[in-house]
Amino acid sequence: MILVQSVVAMKEVDSSIASEYRQRLERIRSQYPLQPPVDRALMGMTASLTSD
Amino acid sequence: MATSDDKPGRSSIRVYDEYGRERLIDRKVWRDRVLPQAIRENWHNAEALYSMLAEALGDGYEADIVKAAEHLHKLDRKSARSTCLYGVVLMRVGRIEDxxxxxxxxLATNGEDGYVLLNLAKVYSAGGDKAKARETLWxxxxFDPNVDNALQWYGAIEREERGPSAQVRAWQRIAALPNSWRVRLLLARDAxxxxxxxxxxxxxxxxxxxAGDPVPADVLVSITGDLGSHGYLQEALTIGTAHFSAKRHGLTVGNNLIKAHFDLNQFDAAQNILDALYAQGRPDYKSTxxxxxxxxxKARVAKKSERLTPATPIPVSMVSVSRPLWLPDTxxxxxxxxxxxxxxxxIAILGSTASFQGESPTIVLGLATVPGTLSRALPLFLAQELFFRTSLPVKTLVPWVTGESQGYVFGQRPxxxxxxxxxxxxxxxxxxxILIVHLNAKNEPWSVDFRLVxxxxxxxxxxxxxxLRRDDPALSPQELTSAMQSALLSATGAKAVLPPPLYDVPAGKAFFPYLMxxxxxxxxxxxxxxxxxxxxxxPRDIIDRALALPWTALQTSPPV
Structure with a gap:
């Protein structure tokens, strides 16, 4: 949660860094799948990262 | 990926995993397991095999790669670099004639080549035939006047035999050869x-x-490094920035440019190069x-602090945090x-103060030090504990300098x-x-003082x-706050509630990375x-720390 929210907060500070870490989050997500409710919640948090 | 700066004598090899996290592998494990496996995996891929063997050769493992180097040479027979690699491996294991x-x-099959000739000269030299070595070197x-090692070696021979001026004369002779540009860097250094x-x-x-475009990275390194080390920073920047590409020239050139900008107090320009290099996503760049x-x-904070003279009143506001920042209300x-x-x-919680070795008697606007960071993290953690374990409304108050020079206020007295x-x-x-939280970081073990007012x-x-023992593997975050929580519940008449099942705070040595x-x-x-x-x-440090947190909490290493 801290990691995801840190990347979300980073978007308004430096979008290129946020984008770099968003890709890392996606790689981690594919390698370490979470339980569906947790995954859905985290995906909800990151929604702003993919919208401009 | 392994770095090539891990030389024999060091006990470990530095590698980076797919997430860019640095790991150290024991040299014996690297030599006995990792290297042979990597060679097997890349046996039919000349490009990858070459890179790996060149790295192993640089690490001093020539005896372990003779067969692989021979195989590469057969696989890639027309390649000068594979020939050089195999020849150097043979030379290093004492097979000079081979x-x-x-x-x-x-050379007989493919014609002249500067690198092969240079390495053949080295082989002759290793075999004791100095005259043949020199003739082959020339x-x-x-054939190729732009091979740095050849120029350096030739110059060194001249210098040793005839003195410093002979070296310069040799370089001037080389400069007269067609398309000879590299030696001009040596002549410039002499100038x-x-x-x-x-x-x-x-x-x-x-x-x-x-040399033409694109300018090779080592050329820009040489120019910017030599000008910079002689104090010509602006000249180094003029040439360096005109040709620099973060992707092509990387850290070696970027490092010189950042340093020159930094020394000239051009922090924004230094930051721009830093950002461009970070964006390359190279884990081996990260520590630099x-x-x-x-x-x-630090330099920016120092500059800001100059503006905060004692005569200037510092405008401070209280930032209020009313729920865990990692849990959005959505x-x-x-x-x-x-x-x-x-x-x-x-309940308000007010921290941002710590006493520690080397403190000054004032409120300062400063860089993130460990006591400073913990002085803010502990109130946030306490508030989070109260948020989940009671129904009380809690606000963490963070003193914040407003106006032109913004930043945390860090007090050194409670x-x-x-x-x-x-x-x-x-x-x-x-x-x-209001709960006052003060960190005592003057002596080990550190402690946290609470006053409920x-x-x-x-x-x-x-x-x-x-x-607060930061390296205590048995540290219990809840024990840290239990007495204070009991006192608070008793004072307010509130009841404790069960925290949500998913709420968990890393204990032991993982607690501090968590707080950070x-x-x-x-x-x-x-x-x-x-x-x-x-x-x-x-900012990357902040996210990298959060990225490493799950593995720290599990007390295991991430997969390499």
Missing amino acids: AARVMRAY RAIE LEGARLQDALAFYEEALRL LDYWAAEIA LPVNLLFPTPARTGPV WTDDYAAEVATRADVCAEW RSLGAACAYEGSAT SVEGLMSLDLARKPGATETLHS
């Missing part, structure tokens, strides 16, 4: 050492014109870039952590009861109780302290305020 035979065979230079800047600049101009990020941040994520409705007296009570009664706080009358209802990450998130959050971006130092 090394010479391999290289001569290449052949190498005549700089003789304080002849204009001569040096003329050599650089010629070298760059002859982090170093510069911290240095630039669906569906807040459903993961159900908490009761907030009820009862408002807040007084009277001041805390005054803060608690402010209209935007409206707290009935009623805003009405500034009366202290509880005073306590908890020991919580504080890091607040720093990111505050940097979003208008004009506050500059307050953020090393």
